[in-house]
Amino acid sequence: MEENLYDEFGNYVGPEAEDDEDEEDEDWLGGMDGDEEPKDDDAAMDVDEEKGADRSVVLHEDKKYYPDADEVYPGAETIVQVEDTQPLTDPIIAPVKSKNFDILEKKMPETTFDFNFLAGMMDKPGLIRNICFLGAMHNGKTLFMDQLVMETHEKDWKINKEVRYTDSRQDEQDRGITIKASSMSLVVPDSKDKSYLFNVMDTPGHANFQDEVVAGLALSDGVVLFVDVVVGLTVHIERMIRHALQEKLHFVLVVNSIDRLIVELKLPPSDAYHKLRFCIEEINEKLESLYDGVGTEVDSRVYFSPLKGNVLFCSTLFRMMFTLDSYATLYSQTHENSFEAKSFAKCLWGDVYFNEETSKFQKTAPDADQPRSFVQFVLEPIYKLFAHSLGEQKEDLASTLAEVDIYPHKRDYDLDARSLLKKVFLQLFGAGGGIRSFIDMIVEHIPGPKENAPAKVERLYSGDQNGAVAEDMKNLDHTGYLMLHTVKNYHRPDCNAFDVFGRVMSGTLFRGDRVKIMGESFSLDDDEDLTIREVQNLWIYEGRYRVEVSHVPAGNWVLIGGIESSIKKTATITTASNEEEVEIFRPLKYPTSAVIKVAIEPLQPSELPKMVDVSAKLTRRTHSLKRRLRRVANTSFRALARSTSTASCTTCAGCMVTWRSRSLTPSSNSARQWWRLALLSALPKLPTRRTSSTWSPSPWRRVLVRTSRRAR
Numbered sequence: 144m145e146e147n148l149y150d151e152f153g154n155y156v157g158p159e160a161e162d163d164e165d166e167e168d169e170d171w172l173g174g175m176d177g178d179e180e181p182k183d184d185d186a187a188m189d190v191d192e193e194k195g196a197d198r199s200v201v202l203h204e205d206k207k208y209y210p211d212a213d214e215v216y217p218g219a220e221t222i223v224q225v226e227d228t229q230p231l232t233d234p235i236i237a238p239v240k241s242k243n244f245d246i247l248e249k250k251m252p253e254t255t256f257d258f259n260f261l262a263g264m265m266d267k268p269g270l271i272r273n274i275c276f277l278g279a280m281h282n283g284k285t286l287f288m289d290q291l292v293m294e295t296h297e298k299d300w301k302i303n304k305e306v307r308y309t310d311s312r313q314d315e316q317d318r319g320i321t322i323k324a325s326s327m328s329l330v331v332p333d334s335k336d337k338s339y340l341f342n343v344m345d346t347p348g349h350a351n352f353q354d355e356v357v358a359g360l361a362l363s364d365g366v367v368l369f370v371d372v373v374v375g376l377t378v379h380i381e382r383m384i385r386h387a388l389q390e391k392l393h394f395v396l397v398v399n400s401i402d403r404l405i406v407e408l409k410l411p412p413s414d415a416y417h418k419l420r421f422c423i424e425e426i427n428e429k430l431e432s433l434y435d436g437v438g439t440e441v442d443s444r445v446y447f448s449p450l451k452g453n454v455l456f457c458s459t460l461f462r463m464m465f466t467l468d469s470y471a472t473l474y475s476q477t478h479e480n481s482f483e484a485k486s487f488a489k490c491l492w493g494d495v496y497f498n499e500e501t502s503k504f505q506k507t508a509p510d511a512d513q514p515r516s517f518v519q520f521v522l523e524p525i526y527k528l529f530a531h532s533l534g535e536q537k538e539d540l541a542s543t544l545a546e547v548d549i550y551p552h553k554r555d556y557d558l559d560a561r562s563l564l565k566k567v568f569l570q571l572f573g574a575g576g577g578i579r580s581f582i583d584m585i586v587e588h589i590p591g592p593k594e595n596a597p598a599k600v601e602r603l604y605s606g607d608q609n610g611a612v613a614e615d616m617k618n619l620d621h622t623g624y625l626m627l628h629t630v631k632n633y634h635r636p637d638c639n640a641f642d643v644f645g646r647v648m649s650g651t652l653f654r655g656d657r658v659k660i661m662g663e664s665f666s667l668d669d670d671e672d673l674t675i676r677e678v679q680n681l682w683i684y685e686g687r688y689r690v691e692v693s694h695v696p697a698g699n700w701v702l703i704g705g706i707e708s709s710i711k712k713t714a715t716i717t718t719a720s721n722e723e724e725v726e727i728f729r730p731l732k733y734p735t736s737a738v739i740k741v742a743i744e745p746l747q748p749s750e751l752p753k754m755v756d757v758s759a760k761l762t763r764r765t766h767s768l769k770r771r772l773r774r775v776a777n778t779s780f781r782a783l784a785r786s787t788s789t790a791s792c793t794t795c796a797g798c799m800v801t802w803r804s805r806s807l808t809p810s811s812n813s814a815r816q817w818w819r820l821a822l823l824s825a826l827p828k829l830p831t832r833r834t835s836s837t838w839s840p841s842p843w844r845r846v847l848v849r850t851s852r853r854a855r
Contacts, residue, residue, distance in 0.1 A: 242638055246311050248688040253297045256330035256338070258690050261683070264330060264340040268593040268619055268698045272585055273342045273646070275359040277387065278369030279377045280348035283399040285309055285321055286459035287369070288345045294575035295329045303562045309345040311687045321347040324355040324631070325686050326644070326700060333582040334469070341585070342700045350379040354766035357386065357731050358630040361603070362646045362700060365393040365589030371400045372422050373408065376429055382734040384430070388437045391598045395455070395588050396447040397581075398422060402458040405529050412522040413514055423447055423454060449492045453588045455581055461561070462576035463568035467491045469580035470521055473572070477548075491517050528571070532564050547571070592698030593619040600648065603628060606726025612717075615649040621696045625650030625658070627716040628728045632707060632763050633684065641707040641763060643714070644684060646700050650718070653694045654681045657719040660709050663730045675719050679705025711763055737767055 150156055212221045222236065229235065264270055276284040285307050292308045293300050300306065309325040310316055324346045332338050344359035346352075360366065366387050370376060376384075387394070404415040427446045434444050447454050449467045457464040465473075471488035475481070490497075490504040495516045498509045504516060514523070524547075531543045537556045544551065549570045555563060569576050592599075600608070600616045607613060615623030629645030652658075655678060662672035682689040682702040695701040706716075715727040745754045755772065762770045 242636075244313055244638060245636055246313060246316065246687060247636055251688060251690075255295050255297060258683075260338075261328065261330050261340065261690070262692050264338070265699045266621070266696055267340075269591050270338070271340045271342065271592055271698055272589050273362060273364045273592060273698075273700065274585060274589055275344040275356075275363035275366050275392075276346055276369060277356060277360075277366050277380070277383055278348055278397075278399075279371070279374065279380050280320060282348060282369040282371045282374070283397075283457070283459035284345055284348065284369050287397070287399075287457065288327070288343065290459070290462060290464075290575050290578055291329055291331065291341075291343065292327070294578050295331060302565055303559065309686045320349060321345065322349075322352060322355075323347070324359045326359075326684050327686050328683050328700065331582050332579065333586055334472070334579045339582065339586060341582075353379070353383065353735065354731075354733060356383055357733055358766055360387055360390055360392060361628070361630050361731060363392065364592055364595040364599070365395065365585070367395055367397060367585070368426075369397045369399050370422065370426060371403075372398050372419060373400060373403050375422055375425055381429060381433070385433050385437065386732075386734050388433055388439060390602055393589050393595075394445065394447075395453045395584055396423070396426065397455045397457050397464075399457045399459055401456055401525075402461050402529075405526060412518045412526055415522055416515060416518050419456070423449070450489060452584060455584055458568075461568055462565045463572050464577040464581055465572060466580045466584055468583070469572075469577055474520065491520060493517075528567060529564065532567055533560050596648075596698075603728045604648075604726065605729050606724070610723070612649075612723050612725055616697075618649075619697045620649050621651050623649045623697075624721055624723060624725075625652060625656075625716070625718045626725070627652060627658075627701075629703070629710060629714045629716065630731065631766075632710065633702065634764065640704075641710075641760075642680075642682070643703045643707050643710055644700070645703070645714075645716070647695055647697045649697045651694050651696045652678065652681065652701060652703075652716075654678055654692075658706065658716050659719050659721065659725075660706055661715040661717075661725070661727050662710065663712055663714075663727065665715070665727050667724060667726070674709040676706040676709060678703055707763075712766060731766060733767060737769065 147159075148155060148157060212219065276288065278284050286305065288309050289306050292306070307316060307319075309327065310321055311325060312322065315322050324344055326342060326344045328340065328342050330338050331341055342362075344363060346356040346359045360383075368380075368384070370380075384394075398419060401415075401419070404410045404418060408418075410418065430444075430446060445453070449456075452466055452468055455464055455466050467488040468485065471484040471491065474487065475484040493515075494506055495504050496506070496508045496513050497504055497516050497519060500509070531540055535543060540556070541551075544567065549567055551563070551566050551570070555566045558566070565576075573579065596619045597617045600613055604613055604616065612624050612626060616626055626648040627645050628648055629643045631644040632641040633644055634641055657675060657677050660674050660676055664672040680703070681692050681695055682704070683692055683695075684700070684702040689702065692701075703716075713728065713730055715725070717725050743754070743758075745751050758770050762768050
């Protein structure tokens with residue numbers, strides 16, 4: 144160990160400092176030897192210039208300690224937060240909130256039709272049908288809608304899962320009921336492969352949501368009445384049928400849940416026929432009384448009968464449906480069209496029997512045990528399919544189904560009984576489980592928008608029925624005056640705005656048009672409830688997605704964006720350049736009125752504007768909800784003072800005021816001014832007088848003056 148590296152106390156001091164100085168000199172010379180000089184003068188001058196640049200004086204405010212945001216994140220948006228513009232509880236950059244409220248399609252689904260073809264069919268009023276599904280809760284409306292969706296949308300639909308496609312809200316899926324009416328526009332073919340545009344409104348069945356049903360009926364030309372064969376008509380549906388008859392709408396009947404007669408009640412086929420017949424006769428009897436109550440003419444009354452073709456037998460749970468005509472056609476195709484299907488269909492209902500010896504139908508039973516023709520040719524085959532599918536093994540069932548030309552896939556036999564029966568009936572009744580029989584029934588018994596336009600205008604329009612505007616609506620003129628009736632407000636997927644849903648009664652609505660919006664309070668004498676807006680977007684509403692279009696002609700349903708700020712409930716829309724005397728469409732009328740009244744107030748007075756805004760949105764979204772803002776009358780001065788956050792009063796007016804959080808004396812001008820401001824902050828709870836320019840709380844002004852004088 145070298146002694147010169149340590150001091151006398153044994154501490155390490157290292158080598159002498161001369162070596163470090165030599166190394167620093169070498170580093171300063173840039174690695175050159177001490178005796179060596181620069182080769183040229185220009186290099187030396189460059190070094191001197193660099194040294195001069197480094198030694199330049201830079202002021203403190205001109206120094207740059209950190210890089211700019213554009214240098215670190217090129218192309219990013221820079222947000223400069225000004226001081227005191229946000230509450231301390233809110234972050235400077237709020238996180239993105241994803242609302243799990245609606246169930247929406249992530250991308251445009253694939254359909255059996257092209258949307259350009261759908262837009263082209265909107266110009267053909269003879270091929271359009273506007274219908275509304277009406278029925279009690281759990282009567283199969285939404286599941287029936289699923290069959291229409293599955294037939295027109297090409298997706299991997301699971302056979303053992305109920306989709307409930309039009310229940311696009313999360314709470315609807317959780318509760319298993321429909322809360323808000325939802326519409327879809329679909330292009331569907333009939334039994335002759337002719338395409339039609341169906342605008343279908345799926346409505347709630349619960350009695351509490353009848354306002355949604357009334358809105359759907361206002362847009363429709365016909366009603367599809369769903370009745371559970373076991374339950375029958377309910378009181379709520381009777382009221383809605385009365386309302387639909389007052390609106391002069393056309394009806395067809397869907398007798399649903401015929402599977403319950405087999406699986407739950409376990410009725411024999413003959414008893415099931417009597418149950419079906421009794422259900423239809425009961426509905427006709429109720430219609431008779433409703434027709435008398437409404438005052439419908441005898442010639443205009445229509446009753447349900449399977450022989451007329453306006454009754455559809457259905458089981459939405461097992462995806463099968465048929466009319467007598469479609470069932471007769473199925474028999475005719477099975478026997479290679481050896482007989483006429485229409486003649487055979489007329490023999491499938493009522494007290495009609497088939498004589499096997501003569502091969503003819505007759506009205507008297509040839510034998511005592513001879514079943515009716517509907518039981519023999521319709522119900523017994525369905526009963527047998529249920530029995531074989533539920534009771535036989537895989538091998539025996541395959542041979543049994545092969546006898547009626549039904550060949551399920553091998554993996555279908557591994558499904559549960561309900562899913563297997565769905566597969567069987569889908570093959571038996573054809574595409575969609577017989578959905579084309581439903582299309583044929585609607586096309587035959589529900590009129591198009593042009594045929595029903597005179598009755599619709601007479602019922603809805605409050606103006607002159609012989610004027611130019613009314614004539615255009617009755618003729619469904621695409622080139623006439625624009626008239627649009629809005630009845631619903633759908634919220635945006637981000638829940639930040641509403642879009643208006645309605646029906647074009649005449650003319651054509653284009654994107655970018657400037658329109659007049661007349662509310663329910665508008666009249667020719669008082670045009671206060673009139674605004675002018677520009678149409679920003681037009682959509683065809685499809686439940687879980689939207690299809691944007693450029694224009695919508697008369698007779699169609701449309702969803703409009705950009706005009707919702709001036710619409711509360713319903714509205715009448717026309718072009719801004721229309722100089723005719725246009726009246727509004729009548730507001731919606733409901734069979735019953737609300738019976739529950741709730742009084743609400745914010746816990747914190749500062750949140751009163753927020754509560755008012757939320758209540759306005761609820762009123763706009765819910766038709767039957769009525770809002771009334773009331774200010775508390777005869778409010779005492781003490782209660783008013785206690786409603787403020789900075790002052791309190793121990794007795795009534797004329798007392799000595801106690802100032803708690805402000806070091807102000809009652810006699811000072813600043814104290815009186817502050818007290819006036821405190822009263823004004825509680826103004827929403829005070830009765831005030833409104834003038835054209837300013838307001839004046841006259842009863843409280845005297846209180847202020849009297850209080851300030853006595854305080855002196």
